[in-house]
Amino acid sequence: MKDQSRLPRLSRVAVCGGTHGNELSGVYLVRELLKVKKKKKKEEEDEDGGAMSVLLVLSNPRAMQQCLRYIDTDLNRCFTHACLIGPTLDKTPYEMRRARELNAMLGPKGSAGAMDLICDLHNTTANMGLSLITYSDHDWICMHIFRHLQRQIPDTPVRYIHYDVTSKESYSLDSVGKHGFAMEVGPQPHGVVRSNIYTTMKSGVQYMLDWVHFFNSGVIFDGGFMDVFTVVKHIDYPRDGETHNITAAIHPQLQDRDFCLLRPGDPLFQTFSGETLRYTGSEPLYPFFINESAYYEKGIALCLARKRRVKIPSVRVQTEEEERQNEQRYTSEEEE
Amino acid sequence: MKDQSRLPRLSRVAVCGGTHGNELSGVYLVRELLKVKKKKKKEEEDEDGGAMSVLLVLSNPRAMQQCLRYIDTDLNRCFTHACLIGPTLDKTPYEMRRARELNAMLGPKGSAGAMDLICDLHNTTANMGLSLITYSDHDWICMHIFRHLQRQIPDTPVRYIHYDVTSKESYSLDSVGKHGFAMEVGPQPHGVVRSNIYTTMKSGVQYMLDWVHFFNSGVIFDGGFMDVFTVVKHIDYPRDGETHNITAAIHPQLQDRDFCLLRPGDPLFQTFSGETLRYTGSEPLYPFFINESAYYEKGIALCLARKRRVKIPSVRVQTEEEERQNEQRYTSEEEE
Numbered sequence: 001m002k003d004q005s006r007l008p009r010l011s012r013v014a015v016c017g018g019t020h021g022n023e024l025s026g027v028y029l030v031r032e033l034l035k036v037k038k039k040k041k042k043e044e045e046d047e048d049g050g051a052m053s054v055l056l057v058l059s060n061p062r063a064m065q066q067c068l069r070y071i072d073t074d075l076n077r078c079f080t081h082a083c084l085i086g087p088t089l090d091k092t093p094y095e096m097r098r099a100r101e102l103n104a105m106l107g108p109k110g111s112a113g114a115m116d117l118i119c120d121l122h123n124t125t126a127n128m129g130l131s132l133i134t135y136s137d138h139d140w141i142c143m144h145i146f147r148h149l150q151r152q153i154p155d156t157p158v159r160y161i162h163y164d165v166t167s168k169e170s171y172s173l174d175s176v177g178k179h180g181f182a183m184e185v186g187p188q189p190h191g192v193v194r195s196n197i198y199t200t201m202k203s204g205v206q207y208m209l210d211w212v213h214f215f216n217s218g219v220i221f222d223g224g225f226m227d228v229f230t231v232v233k234h235i236d237y238p239r240d241g242e243t244h245n246i247t248a249a250i251h252p253q254l255q256d257r258d259f260c261l262l263r264p265g266d267p268l269f270q271t272f273s274g275e276t277l278r279y280t281g282s283e284p285l286y287p288f289f290i291n292e293s294a295y296y297e298k299g300i301a302l303c304l305a306r307k308r309r310v311k312i313p314s315v316r317v318q319t320e321e322e323e324r325q326n327e328q329r330y331t332s333e334e335e336e
Numbered sequence: 337m338k339d340q341s342r343l344p345r346l347s348r349v350a351v352c353g354g355t356h357g358n359e360l361s362g363v364y365l366v367r368e369l370l371k372v373k374k375k376k377k378k379e380e381e382d383e384d385g386g387a388m389s390v391l392l393v394l395s396n397p398r399a400m401q402q403c404l405r406y407i408d409t410d411l412n413r414c415f416t417h418a419c420l421i422g423p424t425l426d427k428t429p430y431e432m433r434r435a436r437e438l439n440a441m442l443g444p445k446g447s448a449g450a451m452d453l454i455c456d457l458h459n460t461t462a463n464m465g466l467s468l469i470t471y472s473d474h475d476w477i478c479m480h481i482f483r484h485l486q487r488q489i490p491d492t493p494v495r496y497i498h499y500d501v502t503s504k505e506s507y508s509l510d511s512v513g514k515h516g517f518a519m520e521v522g523p524q525p526h527g528v529v530r531s532n533i534y535t536t537m538k539s540g541v542q543y544m545l546d547w548v549h550f551f552n553s554g555v556i557f558d559g560g561f562m563d564v565f566t567v568v569k570h571i572d573y574p575r576d577g578e579t580h581n582i583t584a585a586i587h588p589q590l591q592d593r594d595f596c597l598l599r600p601g602d603p604l605f606q607t608f609s610g611e612t613l614r615y616t617g618s619e620p621l622y623p624f625f626i627n628e629s630a631y632y633e634k635g636i637a638l639c640l641a642r643k644r645r646v647k648i649p650s651v652r653v654q655t656e657e658e659e660r661q662n663e664q665r666y667t668s669e670e671e672e
Contacts, residue, residue: 028582
């Protein structure tokens with residue numbers, strides 16, 4: 001790893017809300033930002049070289065209108081390579097069609113024309129503070145943004161979650177960008193907007209845009225160490241063999257304790273008759289998405305991650321000369 | 337008011353869950369009670385005269401299956417006299433039809449054959465602890481049950497809410513019984529079951545059934561004073577004139593402070609641009625259902641109540657002789 005990484009400037013950034021139509025902080029934040037932008041009547045520009053365009057997107061308008069997570073299928077699972085290239089038929093689910101529209105607007109995924117950075121706004125019923133969810137433990141842009149947010153928002157815990165999935169298998173909206181992450185803020189019930197969660201998300205987006213601005217302006221960001229939570233597995237609720245109904249809830253001693261180490265033998269569930277069920281895994285791991293409402297149907301009561309300390313290099317934006325050379329390299333790679 | 341009220345025994349009690357299909361504590365509690373009952377293989381009976389039958393009902397199975405509040409319309413608004421007597425047509429909403437089924441099963445509303453007591457289980461995203469919601473400030477049965485719960489569940493705030501609506505206009509499932517109330521427990525996001533909330537509801541139901549058992553056994557319950565929150569009005573979110581979208585969330589200083597006195601000038605909302613809007617009413621009132629998810633569509637950001645201290649008489653069950661006389665009186669009233 002080089003001690004300093006020179007990276008292309010981030011000229012085009014997208015901030016998306018309402019990918020899940022009932023996660024209201026993102027919906028109202030994007031609406032608010034659209035209102036502010038309309039007032040300014042033109043895209044934000046400045047004269048110090050930090051300029052970028054910010055595209056504001058409401059991802060799933062039909063689900064938003066009905067205040068549902070989705071209409072036919074979870075939009076945020078529709079951005080795999082396989083989903084995006086399939087034919088669009090009459091019976092194609094609404095979200096699958098919408099994913100292709102968004103891919104045309106923000107991508108195409110994996111192409112030179114894709115957004116430089118996509119920040120997709122989400123809420124969770126879990127007590128997760130502000131988490132950046134990514135597919136990479138070596139995307140220096142996402143990781144530096146994370147560190148910036150962690151420093152700037154001291155009153156909310158900020159974490160970096162890494163799903164170890166290839167680019168082709170990556171399924172979420174943010175995977176359409178050259179860089180991207182979900183900004184997940186909780187706890188907030190779906191269908192509700194809580195001022196404190198909204199405000200945290202608003203700060204998160206503002207500090208993210210600030211960082212991009214500084215980066216584009218040539219500021220050098222020092223390298224260092226940071227914690228990455230890499231997802232290992234998830235655990236379903238205990239269920240009735242016949243009805244498949246859940247037979248227990250998250251144990252009160254585990255509820256709301258996202259990112260607190262879960263050790264073998266610790267209470268995991270409390271059955272509806274009052275019995276305690278314990279964690280039988282052999283490795284202590286960090287739980288998150290504990291009791292996320294939308295994951296009941298996915299068979300996920302909580303996710304478990306391993307925490308690793310990762311070294312990241314210092315970063316700065318490429319000079320125009322470096323960028324030209326890089327573009328040529330990119331183009332010739334594409335042609336191969 | 338008499339110092340002691342002698343009231344008919346409560347032989348038939350119904351406990352209903354899933355009237356709103358995404359309020360999961362009630363759904364899982366009724367399922368658990370059904371399982372326990374099945375194990376016992378017969379209705380609970382005892383030999384000390386406290387016996388009663390307990391009917392367990394899952395009110396809205398289709399909404400439960402989809403984990404939605406309702407399919408076509410809010411079931412818990414379908415029990416008005418007008419709704420129950422209308423003709424059932426092909427286009428009649430599912431919940432309207434279901435309300436008539438439930439009225440046949442638990443009522444008919446206002447008749448001698450109706451359940452003696454209906455307890456309908458609900459959850460709210462608001463920080464309301466355990467609330468009994470009723471249409472009466474002089475239903476001594478509901479009020480004594482309330483006092484019993486308040487004494488027995490000291491670690492959860494227990495309140496008595498009174499909607500001042502006539503029996504004919506009363507719209508909720510519990511209004512089908514001779515006595516009835518909604519047991520509302522929160523905060524819990526819809527589509528989630530939290531162990532602590534589930535356990536509070538389970539205790540609430542158990543203590544309620546205990547009280548009925550004691551009452552039927554002839555125990556005399558002392559009269560006294562209690563606080564009643566009578567609903568005065570509700571307040572909607574500030575909304576955009578064109579889109580009707582909300583433009584503010586509950587103020588962080590008000591969020592989660594259900595039943596804490598709201599005074600003129602206190603912060604009420606925080607707009608999405610960060611401005612504080614204050615309570616402009618002239619009377620200090622008690623807010624509840626603050627930021628209830630399901631009420632966004634109803635145009636209710638919070639409800640406001642007046643607190644009154646009410647005197648209730650001592651109660652005991654009627655003797656068989658008194659009950660016979662009472663039945664004759666009831667029958668002759670019906671014939672009139």
